[in-house]
Amino acid sequence: MKFGVVFFPGANAADCFYVIDQLIGHPVSPIQPEERELDGFDCIVLPGGFSYGDYLRAGALAAATPVIEQIADFAEQGGLVLGIGNGFQILLNTGLLPGAMRKNESLRFRCHDVFLRVENSRTPFTNRYHQGEVIKYPIAHGEGNYYIDSEGLAQLEQNGQVVFRYCNEQGEVIPAANPDGSVRNIAGICNVKGNVLGLMPHPERCSEEILGNTQGLRLFLSVLDWWGIHTQEGVMTDE
Template sequence: MKFGVVVFPGSNCDADCLHAIKVVTGQPVEYIWHKSGSVDGFDCIVLPGGFSYGDYLRCGAVARFSPVMTPVIDFAQRGGLLLGICNGFQILTEAGLLPGALHRNKNLQFLCHDTHLRIENNQTPFTSLATAGQVIRVPIAHGEGNYYADTATIQQLEENKQVLFRYCDPQGEITPAANPNGSVNNIAGICNRQGNVLGMMPHPERCAEDILGNTNGQLIFQSLLQQWQRRCG
């Protein structure tokens, strides 16, 4: 399974993603420069975290118009697997591949610490190795992670089971205290209706190997690999 990690000016988690995929997961991966006009040959594309284009205007607002986003959008619309992490999630909403928007954190401060996530839907390529209700520990590092959408959109996301991750306490309870940034319904990650595009604020690539003290993030990468092997097998 070949992964591509898009590099925008200001990306700072691209190397982390490449390491988690290549060294830890053991899959081929290449960087994709933001000026590239093609994403041919890739089975899964990752939009990494960071501060693309300095977060000018809004987070992800300029990156959405990068040349590479034209083939990335086409790739996703044709059913290709697309993972947006942190700033990548912000870019996905700006590009219209996912609904809603990411606002400033409720305390207006940058947050960088571990969070607990409850997996709400394990019937996707990104969560297939999980059990519904499973709690994993994944770090966040963002200033604009407050997910918002209008009431009708939130209702659709909930009804269609597009909410994959919610901030929770270590026991899996969804509480206001467990919500680090003010996201509606404690939402930490959502997918599109087809299930092939995931946006999440927490960083699975930062908790993917023993040396980091936590391997929970491997669940996402290994789920993708398993689903791909089943598709090709």
């Protein structure tokens, strides 16, 4: 099982790389945006930050790079794709995940802790959480106001594709707990198969005791667990 982190210029790839390499101690390689060969990778992380300065629209320029052109095939073959923050925005731009991002309702960048309710703990990224568990992650974004039309929303909800929702400490999904105006307090979604996850909050920023919060670490550990179980049971879907 091998991780890859895409190093888009302007993105904060080093943070995700550090968590996988130093905190989990699992094999991980940097992937350049020009890379077309993704064989050998099992989970690819699209990190947060401002790829290419995000000048056109968040994630738009990164979505046109060679590595991202290969991501659809990679995901199609069952590879895991994790998009955090800007990575989520890139996945929306490529169409691998449905919907779009708007500027935060406040029109201002926001960086602070939020509470999330885990809405689907059966994905490869969330199996270490309990269904309905309330966790605390930090956000840091100016364009995290998730939008999807009502038809798309119905499908998301029906398929269990909503993975995280902003909530208060008690787990109530209420407008006051919504930091950016996202439809139905959506903070993270996956594709129908569940192997592509995009979320705005930053698990890599709460994965270490010294930073005061380790709740994000379980997201990365979930991937390892899922992989372990998956290979043990020999049900690799696409190989």
